[in-house]
Each structure stands twice: as C-alpha cells, then as structure tokens.
Amino acid sequence: MTISDLGLYGPESVTWRIHADPSFAVGGLRALLLQALHPIAMAGVSANSGYRDDPWGRLQRTTEYVATTTFGTTEAAEELAAKVRRLHRRLTAVDPDTGDVHPVDDPSLLLWVHCCEVDSFLHAARRGGLRLSDADADRYVAEQVRQARLIGIEPASVAVPRTAAELTAYFSDVRPQLKATRPAYEGLRLISAPPMRWWVRWATPAAPSWGALVAMGFGLLPGWAKQLYTHLPVLPGSEFTATASLRALRTAVLALPPTVRESPQLRAARARVAGIPVRRLDALPA
Template identity: 55%
Template sequence: MTALDEPADDLGLFGPDSVTWRIHGTLLLAVGGLRALFLQALHPRAMAGVAQNSDFRDDPWGRLYRTGDYVATVAFGTTQEARRAAARVRGIHRRLRGRDPYTGAEFRVDDPELLRWTHVCEVESFATTARRGGVRLTDADVDRYYTEQLRAAELVGLDPATVPSSAADIADYYADMRPKLALTKDAAAAAVFLFWPRMPLRVGLAGARAGWMGVTGLAFGLLPTWARQMYGGVGLPVADRTATLAVRSLAGTLSVLPERVRHSPRVRAGLARARAAERQ
C-alpha cells in the first residue's frame, strides 16, 4: 500500500481520544526524550550498543531528529506509516551487534531485554515529564497510556505480555533492573555529550548552547532520585520540587507558541486528519 492508497480517515494506532495523543502532542515530549536518554544510558549493554553502532557524536542533531520523527510517526502517523517506520527500525537493529563492556561477550542490539529497557525508559519519561509539566493526567490515564504504548512496544519486536503496562508494573520493573545498572565510561561520556554537543553551524553558538544546556539540565533534574545519584547529581527532595517548577514554567511558555512551532509536520498531519474525520 502506498501513501496514496491509505484511507484519508486513518487516524493511526491511537487516535484523538487516546492518552498518547495528549502526551505526545506537546513540546514537553522533547524534554521527556532527553530524560529517557539519561536513563537508557545507565544500562551497560544498552549504552554499549549505542556507543559501538551509532553516529550520535558525529551527527547528534540528525540522530535526535530521526528518533523524534519515529516517535511522532508511531503516535500520529497513519497505521501503515507507523508499521513501515517500525519495520525499518527492526531491520536496522536486526543487523547490529555489540560487545559487553565488562565481559566482552557479543550481544544482539535487538535483545528483548534491551528493547524493553529502552521502551520503558521512554514511555515512563514521556508520562512523568508531561504530568510534572502540568498536563492533566489521572493515575488511570497514566496506566491507560502505558497500556496503549504496548502497541509501540510490539512494533519494535517485543511480546506485549513481557512489557510493564501500568505505573505499578514500571516501578517494580525499575526496582528489579537497578542492580543491573551502572555508570560506565560510555554512559558518563554520553551524559557529558548531551550537555555539550556539537552545535549546528548556522545558529548563534552562545545563545543556542545556553538554551540547550538549560533544557538538558531540566531533563536531568526530572530523573528519578536514584538515577541522578548514579550520575553524581543531587538527590535531595528540593531538587525534585525545583525541576517540577521549572518544567511547569517551560510548559506555560510553550503553550503560547503558534501551532506550526508547537507541533512537528507529522503531528500537524495527524491532527488535520482527525479534524477532517470529525467533519465527515
């Protein structure tokens, strides 16, 4: 099926009544994505797989764009767009291998444990950042979001039955995973790089770098206490309160931006299909 063959009223895997659209339709998702990267890097094999196979140091903005576009396509694209994007990602992951930083043993990048860790860090970061940023989500909404996101987990090759699908399940999952986590050299280097990446040549370096460091610092501040402490950060409750106030302030600023700035082309296309479907 080509793009021309897809039904104009195809609202994708989730649709306008989903919690996914409420969470993924805000620019706070970018902050949540950075938070997820800090978390994901604490899994030694997950971080090794990225460090040994990725071009993120040479092309950080391209890597971030491609990741963001994939997330937006799965959430707001048509069903076929989401499936095609996931098929491309699975095809890439299927070919990649990494070396364990401690044992030297070879592992597959698409190992279910690594896919599950990546998925959980991502969706928990999106939900937590949105909620702390002022998006009105009840406990039931959050659980519904995690359940909806089982569709995204299945797209990357996971058995949905093996993926945590509630806030309680995710809390238990993190508790089980923490003994396996560590701040490796690759993770520490990645964290430094997130704070100080190569800036695009066409932007004002001083202002852009200051703004980027502010957003990255906010994402870091939104991490769970145990994760901040693993990086050597502050674990006091005041740090959590400060981060929450900061992300709410950012959300207020972002809310007044025009739609063409607040939403990517993929999100705008999904919203346009939803409006067209309502008029039919």
C-alpha cells in the same frame, strides 16, 4: 473513517495528549539519560550509533520515529518500525563486564529502552502540569504496549508493563544491573554540549537554552538514577527547580500558536482526522 486513518492511537488516546504536550522534548532527554545507565544498551549505542559525529541527526531521527508512530497512519508507523527492526537485526552490543556479545534486538534490551521512554514521557508530562489521573497514567502505559510490539517485543513472551505500578516494579527489578559507564558519561557530555556552529554557540541563546533543557531532563530523573551518575553533583532542590522550570517552559510554549509549537506530523494528523486531504505523513519533513 477506518482505524488505519486514526493511526495506532487516535486523537482520543492518552498517547496523543502526552506526545503532543510541550513537556515531551524534556521527557525525551530524560529518557536518553536514563537509557544510558544500562551498560549493555549503552555499549550498543556507543558501538553502532552515529551520535558522536551527528548528535543532532540522531535526536532528529528519534523524534521523527516517535512522532510518526504516534501521529502517522498505521501504514506509515509500521513501515518506519520495520526499517528500524531491520537495522537492529544487524547490530550487536558487547557487555563491558563479561565481553559477551548480545544482539541489539535482544528483547531485554528493547524492553529497557521502551520502559525508559514510557516512564520519561509520562513523568515529564505530569511534572510539567498536564492533568493526568492515575487511570490516565495506566491507560498510557497500556497503550504503549503497541509501541513495544512495533519495535520487536512480543508481549506474549516478554512481560511488558501495562500499568504505572508494573512500570515502577520493572525499574526496581532492573536496578541492580545499572551503572554509569564511561560511554554513559561520554553520552551525557555530548548531549549537554552538542556541536554547534561557532556563531550559533556564541551569538545566540541556543547553547544556554539547550543546556537548560538537559538540566531539566537530569533534574527529572529518579533519585536513584541521579546517584548512579556518581561523578555529578546532585544539588539540593534540583528536583523542585526542574519541575518549576518545566512548568514555566510548558506555559510559555502553550502560549504560542499551534502552527509554531506543533510538529508537522501532529498538524497533518489533525487534518487527516478532520477529513482534510494531506500528504502521506512519512513524506513530511521531520
């Protein structure tokens, strides 16, 4: 079996363990809430993304990207990443304070998005109960440098964190640049209550269930990030509640059969690694 058969990481990687865990979805929501606190990055999302008109589509595309680059073949991962890089090259973001125009693929903006995702997936996994040693955490951060390269960050010229300590230091350095702008609150409101068909919203538990997931994501944010959302109350014990809720959710999802709880990309990757012929991962439904 060649390295390309295993994709960028392979089944022995920490990345597979974390991205296949039920905590992954809540980690993704945490990442979005954290990313929104960078004024320029959020201005780019607000100006260029279709999240207002099609929030479910944007979430699906983001999930598909991470799933394909994690579990797909090397070829599928590189093809999808190249498509995203080409899109980013055409887009700009305007600094809401200075009016300066920045390319969306500015390495500093890409690094911010990258670090938010890595920190959020790792944090959610550990808070959700996935057993990860400090060495595992460092290995995960180091493995994710491959994701940084895929999206267009060159580690030789940009200091991409390679350990959990370096990731923490990065957030300490960038914190003075962060704040919750109007687009950040707009994004938060849309994530919290995305459009649903009336009968889905009122005749099913979809809306309260989704709201609970978003509340978990917010509860998992670091204290300094919650404080930047100054218009939102931070209730005492919210961190404990988020952790307890995530652990209960993770336990419930793990009780489901793999055919229900695992993504098509993960199931296809397991089959591929086992030597069972499958269709190309980038041809599978998200």
